[in-house]
Amino acid sequence: MKKLLLFAVIGIASFSAYSQKPSPMLLSPTNHTLILIDYEGQMAFPTKSIAIDQLRNNTAIVAGASKIFKVPTVVTTVAEKSFSGPVFPELEEFYPKKTSGYIDRSTMNSWEDAQFYKAVVGKGKKTLVMGGLWTSVCIVGPVLSAISEGYDVYVITDASGDLTKEAHEMAVARMVQAGAHPITSMQYLLELQRDWARQETYLPVNDLVVKYGGAYGIGVQYSREMVKH
Known part of the structure; x- marks a missing residue:
């Protein structure tokens, strides 16, 4: 009986130690670079796979998350002065x-x-x-190229968009088939937070959610107010 109890204790301790190790496939503030591509007016005008107001909010969540967690970030535009115009105000807010x-x-x-590659x-x-915009052109290109050079690549699908829903979905399918x-x-924001005990980012994350997180943000705002009562 004592031996069984000892084995049980060892087993629980071993399981506890094992369960505390997160998957290396999870994103953390220090294990990746964020790349924001062509969030510009001319690229957004014909985007139909996602509502532009939703795309702007999702872009703000991603950009805000990277700023809060100090993620190395590269912002790129295409023909800004001659064709595509300035970036979204939500991106300019953080970068x-x-x-x-x-x-x-x-x-x-x-x-x-x-210059970008460097x-x-x-x-x-x-x-x-x-x-970024558009999924089937300016996202597929660097994603497939990076994968070919041995990079592990994640694509934020609801912060990307294309001319049609089919164009967006086929581009995502193509990238996933290649390993993206x-x-x-x-998901990106909450994966970086990971633990609500991280007090240094707790309030900034929830402030970001209240401002740009849609129904979830309204829920956080409601909870903040009602807890007082």
Whole structure:
């Protein structure tokens, strides 16, 4: 009986120790570089796979999350002055152009732009997270190129969009078949937080959710107010 009890205690201790190790496939603030691609007016006008107001909110959640958790981030635009225009206000809020150094390019595949490639490699991370416009062109290109060079790539599907729903979905399917991991904007934010005991980011994360998190944000706002009573 004593031996069985001892084995049980050892088993519980071993399971507890094992269960505390998160999967290496989970994103953390220090294990990846975030790449935000072409969140610009001209790219958003014909985007139909997602409502633009929802796309803007999701973009804000991603950009805000990366700022809160100090994730290395690269922001790139395409033909900003001659065609595509400025980035979304929600992106500018967290990454002002004057201080963030956007990389403007002419290539549809940003991976083929020397300045962009140098910026990504310079971050020193082998895991990349990407989102932007359009999914089937400016996201597929760098995702497939990065995977070919041995990077582990995640695509934020609801912070990306395309001309049609089919174009977006087929692009996501193509990237997943090549080895990319699809995630969503809120998943990205909460995966970085991971533990509500992380007090240094608890309030900023919830403030971001209240401002841009839709129904979830309204719930947080409601809870904050009603707890007082």
